Amino acid sequence: MSIIDKVKQLISIMNENELSEIEIQEDVTKIRIKKTEVGFTHTVASPLTASSTYPQPLEQKHQMPVFVQESKNVAEVVSPMVGTFYRASAPGSEPCVNVGDFVNEETVVCIIEAMKIMNEVKAEMVGEVVDICVNDGEAVEFGQPLFCIRPSTK
Amino acid sequence: MLQTNHNNLVINSNKNTGKRTFHKEVTGNKPEFLKMGNGTNNNQSQNRTLLPEAPERLNPEEITKGLKTRIVGSSIITYEQTTSTMNIAKRIARTEFKNGTVIFAEEQTQGKGRSGNSWFCPRYKGLLFTLLLRHNIPLDHLCLFVGTIAVSITETIRETLQLPAEIKWPNDILIGGKKVGGVLIEWEKRVKNQSVFLVGIGLNVNTSEGELPEHTHLPATSLAIEKLGAVDRVFLAKALLQDIDKWFSILKDEHFGYITERWKNLCITVGETLTIKDCDAEYTGRVIDISNNGGLMLKLDNGKVKIFRGEHATIKS
Numbered sequence: 001m002s003i004i005d006k007v008k009q010l011i012s013i014m015n016e017n018e019l020s021e022i023e024i025q026e027d028v029t030k031i032r033i034k035k036t037e038v039g040f041t042h043t044v045a046s047p048l049t050a051s052s053t054y055p056q057p058l059e060q061k062h063q064m065p066v067f068v069q070e071s072k073n074v075a076e077v078v079s080p081m082v083g084t085f086y087r088a089s090a091p092g093s094e095p096c097v098n099v100g101d102f103v104n105e106e107t108v109v110c111i112i113e114a115m116k117i118m119n120e121v122k123a124e125m126v127g128e129v130v131d132i133c134v135n136d137g138e139a140v141e142f143g144q145p146l147f148c149i150r151p152s153t154k
Numbered sequence: 155m156l157q158t159n160h161n162n163l164v165i166n167s168n169k170n171t172g173k174r175t176f177h178k179e180v181t182g183n184k185p186e187f188l189k190m191g192n193g194t195n196n197n198q199s200q201n202r203t204l205l206p207e208a209p210e211r212l213n214p215e216e217i218t219k220g221l222k223t224r225i226v227g228s229s230i231i232t233y234e235q236t237t238s239t240m241n242i243a244k245r246i247a248r249t250e251f252k253n254g255t256v257i258f259a260e261e262q263t264q265g266k267g268r269s270g271n272s273w274f275c276p277r278y279k280g281l282l283f284t285l286l287l288r289h290n291i292p293l294d295h296l297c298l299f300v301g302t303i304a305v306s307i308t309e310t311i312r313e314t315l316q317l318p319a320e321i322k323w324p325n326d327i328l329i330g331g332k333k334v335g336g337v338l339i340e341w342e343k344r345v346k347n348q349s350v351f352l353v354g355i356g357l358n359v360n361t362s363e364g365e366l367p368e369h370t371h372l373p374a375t376s377l378a379i380e381k382l383g384a385v386d387r388v389f390l391a392k393a394l395l396q397d398i399d400k401w402f403s404i405l406k407d408e409h410f411g412y413i414t415e416r417w418k419n420l421c422i423t424v425g426e427t428l429t430i431k432d433c434d435a436e437y438t439g440r441v442i443d444i445s446n447n448g449g450l451m452l453k454l455d456n457g458k459v460k461i462f463r464g465e466h467a468t469i470k471s
Binding site for chain 2: 025026027080081082083084114115116117118119120138139142
């Protein structure tokens with residue numbers, strides 16, 4: 001497949017999925033396409049003949065999932081890095097915390113591992129664990145909520 | 155780089171006689187908790203003249219003498235026995251420690267490995283230590299930290315002992331397919347956004363065939379077994395600290411490509427056909443490269459190339 005064909009295919013993938021940016025890499029070839037304004041590729045595909053055919057701007061979509069809190073009284077402990085989430089400090093051990101446990105700033109709530117780099121995540125707040133958002137051994141992203149804590153006043 | 159005198163490397167093995175606990179910090183302020191330990195400071199060279207049969211012990215003064223480093227080994231502490239040097243390092247990390255502090259243990263009762271593996275090495279036979287480094291590495295290059303250390307260990311073994319050490323991605327050090335050492339890192343995110351990395355290294359140095367752990371995931375070996383003679387641990391420790399110092403400054407200067415290039419050259423995993431677990435899916439293919447942030451590039455059976463981020467991918471054994 002020629003580069004031009006690949007670019008065409010990528011543009012159609014972008015349109016189908018309403019993406020604003022795409023990047024691929026194969027061996028030594030790297031292609032990156034970015035739309036500077038919404039509907040840019042539509043404009044190219046359908047030249048302006050009449051105002052009625054002008055494509056409507058695409059509906060604004062959030063690129064990142066937004067985590068909405070049910071209650072304002074709940075705070076999140078988020079992942080400091082990309083990695084794998086472990087609830088226990090060592091395999092076979094008890095989980096660091098369970099729902100209902102009370103934690104303080106220094107309480108280690110889980111381990112995130114990325115390529116043999118372990119990170120003990122601390123609660124960094126005082127409160128009660130009300131939810132554990134990720135399953136043991138699951139992959140997590142930077143900034144992903146791991147725990148919901150209901151803060152208690154000191 | 156290293157001034158290697160190969161005649162110095164092979165020494166006579168001594169019997170393990172002395173039982174005195176010993177720890178000492180060479181420079182800097184002594185952390186508070188050390189005073190509470192059951193060890194006593196003593197002068198190792200003096201000890202040697204009194205006990206000619208004493209085993210070759212790691213002595214902070216000997217390791218520091220003539221050590222050509224900028225950061226690594228700025229302060230050296232040795233312990234006769236501890237649970238894990240990682241545990242000590244964690245406590246030190248909370249103090250105003252000197253960047254580059256190294257904690258050696260002659261024996262660990264709870265040496266760490268991930269996935270339930272424990273690292274066992276008989277007393278006086280290995281190099282078991284944790285190095286504390288302050289460094290705010292860009293998050294997307296975090297995985298290169300492991301590579302930097304793995305490269306240092308492998309390079310040191312190759313250059314000082316002329317043994318064909320290789321890396322099994324990401325963190326195992328092998329000779330002839332047998333495991334001789336490894337690295338594990340803990341990242342302590344400190345207040346004021348200052349990160350501290352606890353670099354844990356374990357190397358089988360003078361372990362004999364009969365002392366090697368059995369039923370390990372990979373068959374084990376030691377440098378002495380491969381070299382057919384005992385190895386001077388102090389000399390090796392010096393060489394290793396100097397090499398880590400060199401590679402750490404390359405990492406600090408963000409010459410990431412230089413690290414991945416060396417990692418790739420020393421890594422047996424490149425060229426192998428293997429199965430990778432990425433989240434819940436499995437992919438089989440041939441490893442064609444290490445990506446610029448430490449991940450693996452796999453040519454899948456269907457001809458497509460897929461890059462696996464190091465953070466999520468694990469090699470299926």
